[in-house]
Amino acid sequence: MSPLPFVTYDVFTTTPYTGNPLAIVEQAGALTTAQMQSMAREFNLSETIFVQPPDNPDHTAKVRIFFPTAEIPFAGHPTIGCAIHLATQRNSGADWDDLITLEEVAGLVPVTISSRAGQIRAEFTAPQLPVPLGGDTSAELIGKALGLSAGQIGYGSHVPRVWKAGPDFLFVPLAGPHALAAAKPTGTAWAELTRNTNESVFLYTPAGDHGFRTRMFAPDHGMPEDPATGSASAIFAAQLLAGGNLAPQGTTSFTLTQGVEMGRPSEIGLSVDCAEGKLTAIRIAGSAVPVMSGQITPPSAA
Numbered sequence: 001m002s003p004l005p006f007v008t009y010d011v012f013t014t015t016p017y018t019g020n021p022l023a024i025v026e027q028a029g030a031l032t033t034a035q036m037q038s039m040a041r042e043f044n045l046s047e048t049i050f051v052q053p054p055d056n057p058d059h060t061a062k063v064r065i066f067f068p069t070a071e072i073p074f075a076g077h078p079t080i081g082c083a084i085h086l087a088t089q090r091n092s093g094a095d096w097d098d099l100i101t102l103e104e105v106a107g108l109v110p111v112t113i114s115s116r117a118g119q120i121r122a123e124f125t126a127p128q129l130p131v132p133l134g135g136d137t138s139a140e141l142i143g144k145a146l147g148l149s150a151g152q153i154g155y156g157s158h159v160p161r162v163w164k165a166g167p168d169f170l171f172v173p174l175a176g177p178h179a180l181a182a183a184k185p186t187g188t189a190w191a192e193l194t195r196n197t198n199e200s201v202f203l204y205t206p207a208g209d210h211g212f213r214t215r216m217f218a219p220d221h222g223m224p225e226d227p228a229t230g231s232a233s234a235i236f237a238a239q240l241l242a243g244g245n246l247a248p249q250g251t252t253s254f255t256l257t258q259g260v261e262m263g264r265p266s267e268i269g270l271s272v273d274c275a276e277g278k279l280t281a282i283r284i285a286g287s288a289v290p291v292m293s294g295q296i297t298p299p300s301a302a
Contacts, residue, residue, distance in 0.1 A: 003295035004028060008045075011081040012228040012258075012266035012286040014119065019266045020228035020259065021291070022081040023048040028064075031298055033071065038299045040066035046223045049078035051086070054103055060086055062103040068222035074106035074166035076230010076268075080122045081288045083111035087120075094118050106166035123269070123285035126231075128165040130238035130279070135162050135170070135197030142172055144189035146203075152179040155205075158243040162197050169216075169232045170198040171239040174205045177213060181261060185217050185224075194220060202232040204239075207257060212236075214258045227259030228266030230284050237272040237282045248277040 006025045013019025023043040028036065028050035040048035045068075052062040064071060065078045083100040091098055093115075100111045100122075107127035114121055137160040139153035146153075153160065158173035170193075174180050183203055194201070200218040207213045214236075216229040233256050237246070246252045256268040269285035 001030070001298045001301075003297045006294060006296050007085060007290055008292040009081040009085060009288045009290050011077040011288040012230070012268050014287045014289060016289050016291050018227075018259070018264050019288070020077045020226065020264070021045045022078055022288075024078075024082050024085055025050045025296065027051070029053050032301050035298045035301055036064060036066055037071065039296060041068045041222075042296070044068055044222070046226050047072070047075050047078045049082045051082065054101075056103070059101040059103055059108070061100075064105065070221065071105070072167055072231075074104050074109070074127060074231055076124075076232075076234060076284050077228050077286075079104070079109055079111060079124055080230060080284070080286050083113060083122050083124070084120055084288045085290070087113040087122075091115065119287065121285060121287050123283050126165060126234040126282040126284065129282065130163040130165040130235045132238070133162040133164050133168055133198075136193070137161060137170065137197060141189065141193055141196075145186055145193035146172070146183040146190075146201075147186040148174075148179055148183055151175070156243070158239070161239060161242060163235045163238045165231075165235045165238075167200065167231050167235075168198055169200045169202045169235055171232075171236065172201060172203045173239075173243070174203055176205055177207070180205045180213055180215060183215065185219055200232070202229065202236065204236070204256075210253065211255045211257065213260065214256050215261060216258065225262055227262050227264040228268060228286075229258065230268060230286070233258075233268045233270055234282045234284050236270065237279055240272065241274070241277075241279060246272055246274050248274055250274065
């Protein structure tokens with residue numbers, strides 16, 4: 001098979017070498033699942049997105065998203081980065097607006113993109129609303145798994161919970177930035193926690209009136225830590241509703257800062273619509289900047 005073009009972007013940032021790196025492989029319609037998985041493993045980034053012709057010609061592209069270890073139905077930073085890349089291919093000048101519609105495994109994802117004075121920002125509405133899942137979310141087990149005390153787990157009305165909307169995450173509130181900075185997956189307790197709840201763990205603590213500092217660990221998926229997790233940030237809306245942070249009617253907006261401890265700070269915009277105390281829409285916004293481009297030769301098909 002001939003080499004395919006690829007680009008990399010840093011997502012949820014306006015500054016190269018920060019944010020969350022993403023590989024975008026174009027002209028990927030002929031690739032098998034095994035080939036895409038091997039290529040994602042070769043890039044070895046948290047996620048790689050493959051751009052294919054859409055099933056519906058009214059849409060922009062069909063995409064498939066892979067961890068280094070597995071395919072996933074939806075992810076935020078590939079959605080933002082890929083949409084910005086596709087929009088910049090068909091627009092020029094400093095100021096423009098566009099709509100990119102991506103067919104993802106989790107569903108159809110429309111992404112609005114705006115460029116103002118060369119600064120590009122994209123926003124999408126999450127294709128699914130979160131639903132709760134079970135598992136052992138005791139503060140004692142979570143504390144041991146993160147190298148923290150049980151007293152550092154939770155604050156106010158915020159307690160650990162597992163939520164799913166395509167991917168699923170264990171959301172863990174922490175009592176302050178010191179606990180957030182100190183947290184790390186630890187030994188057999190981590191293995192027990194992820195076996196009983198989820199292999200992806202999203203930590204958060206308040207940062208101002210409308211902000212949170214966050215971290216996300218998923219070592220079993222090939223990501224010791226993720227600099228920016230758009231899908232978890234969208235599902236986080238359910239955790240915020242349960243914790244009493246959302247207006248029961250109308251829109252509440254937040255800024256989530258992730259990746260600081262990794263030296264790759266990222267900024268994610270989260271807007272949540274509620275009606276009568278229930279989630280009705282979740283939107284994620286952010287920027288992305290190109291870093292590399294080249295060609296990659298796919299492995300032989302099995």
